[in-house]
Amino acid sequence: MRIDILTLFPGMFPGYLNESILKRAQEAGLVEFHLHNIRDYATGKHRVTDEPPFGGGGGMILKPGPIFRAVEAIKPADEACPVILLTPQGRPFTQTVAQELAQQERLILICGRYEGVDERVRQHLVTDEISIGDYVLTGGELAALVVVDAVTRLLPGALGAAGAAETDSYATGLLEGPHYTKPADFRGWQVPDVVRSGHAANLARWRREGALRRTWERRPDLLETAVLSEADKRFLQSLAEE
């Protein structure tokens, strides 16, 4: 997969992209990141990228020209790939959206800044708009990193432990239950026997019930769409009666 990121602040990215799983995914040839400075596509002596809005109202608006030229320079006109604007007005980013984007060969991400972007970018250039949550950041850069991270870890081979992405919270429709590692006794707090027993079927049921309990406690809304067995439903019923 190739991901192009258009931003006024490319210097914000390398630290995050070049560590840990994202670094390994690049080294393994699973993903390429290409950063583009929108200012390089601005014209005139001062390479202006933003202007006040027509009609007043305060704030600065990103001009359409530099953003259009940047996309046109990096994408052949006949190549249909998602061109995504990061904006608080976009559709909510979820694990399902990450899975959808992970199927693409290429993504182009545009980081908005200031009060917003000229409406013609929305109307005639971008194919999708994504928000990472109901709060306003100073720009789309962190949102682009969130999308890049969530998508890259889904690429086959990106995670060390095979299958780890399949049991993630949200991939199963449930939150994950508790996890433990060594030591078995930490300051007198013991790891539950079932975890240490090595009894696969008991452990699988314990994990499932842990996920159901946590979801029931913290995000009961997720239970409405999760795929539940009859045993799951009986367990949830027992929680309700506790």
Ligand code: ADE
């Ligand atoms: N830019 C500013 N806030 C944002 C948000 N919540 N999601 C995506 N892009 C943004």
